[in-house]
Amino acid sequence: DGGITQSPKYLFRKEGQNVTLSCEQNLNHDAMYWYRQDPGQGLRLIYYSQIVNDFQKGDIAEGYSVSREKKESFPLTVTSAQKNPTAFYLCASSNRQGATVTYEQYFGPGTRLTVT
Amino acid sequence: GESVGLHLPTLSVQEGDNSIINCAYSNSASDYFIWYKQESGKGPQFIIDIRSNMDKRQGQRVTVLLNKTVKHLSLQIAATQPGDSAVYFCAENTGRRALTFGSGTRLQVQP
Numbered sequence: 001d002g003g004i005t006q007s008p009k010y011l012f013r014k015e016g017q018n019v020t021l022s023c024e025q026n027l028n029h030d031a032m033y034w035y036r037q038d039p040g041q042g043l044r045l046i047y048y049s050q051i052v053n054d055f056q057k058g059d060i061a062e063g064y065s066v067s068r069e070k071k072e073s074f075p076l077t078v079t080s081a082q083k084n085p086t087a088f089y090l091c092a093s094s095n096r097q098g099a100t101v102t103y104e105q106y107f108g109p110g111t112r113l114t115v116t
Numbered sequence: 117g118e119s120v121g122l123h124l125p126t127l128s129v130q131e132g133d134n135s136i137i138n139c140a141y142s143n144s145a146s147d148y149f150i151w152y153k154q155e156s157g158k159g160p161q162f163i164i165d166i167r168s169n170m171d172k173r174q175g176q177r178v179t180v181l182l183n184k185t186v187k188h189l190s191l192q193i194a195a196t197q198p199g200d201s202a203v204y205f206c207a208e209n210t211g212r213r214a215l216t217f218g219s220g221t222r223l224q225v226q227p
Contacts, residue, residue: 043160045215110157
């Protein structure tokens with residue numbers, strides 16, 4: 001059963017703690033992405049990775065970190081430096097984006113993080 | 117799950133009617149566009165895409181129209197059903213190898 005998995009679905013943390021969100025895909029996609037979604041908002045790009053061991057900052061990377069040690073996995077760490085971490089976090093993957101060709105992104109079910 | 121569309125513009129249609137959801141995109145150099153559907157508490161699902169060398173593309177019950185002159189994208193859903201109720205996002209490729217998403221429109225289908 002191919003797809004993208006994110007775990008857990010709901011996550012609760014105390015302010016000041018770092019937390020790592022999991023994202024795994026078995027679609028053999030090269031590219032992976034992390035987005036943040038707040039109520040009434042669209043998706044905002046945090047980080048993306050086109051290939052293993054390489055990643056780029058998106059529009060709102062401050063307070064977040066990522067790693068891409070394996071093709072299948074792209075974990076996101078929400079650090080204590082992120083001022084408003086409570087949000088819905090979505091992971092996506094796609095075939096590698098070429099210079100002139102863009103492929104659709106497939107999304108996971110999301111993780112809702114609540115920090116109090 | 118919680119709604120992700122608490123303050124979004126809302127389009128309300130009767131079941132069986134056609135729906136038209138509009139999107140203004142930002143970058144005249146964008147060459148690829150996608151429409152996604154997102155149900156409450158879930159990840160977005162691909163509906164249809166279109167490249168900038170086209171002005172219309174049809175899928176099953178859906179049509180996407182692209183007007184590059186005014187940077188406008190629309191999604192038409194024929195014979196709208198209750199299961200179509202969701203938030204719809206357009207997204208564009210602005211050239212940085214990642215998509216930029218619009219703020220979304222909530223579609224409510226009245227039975």
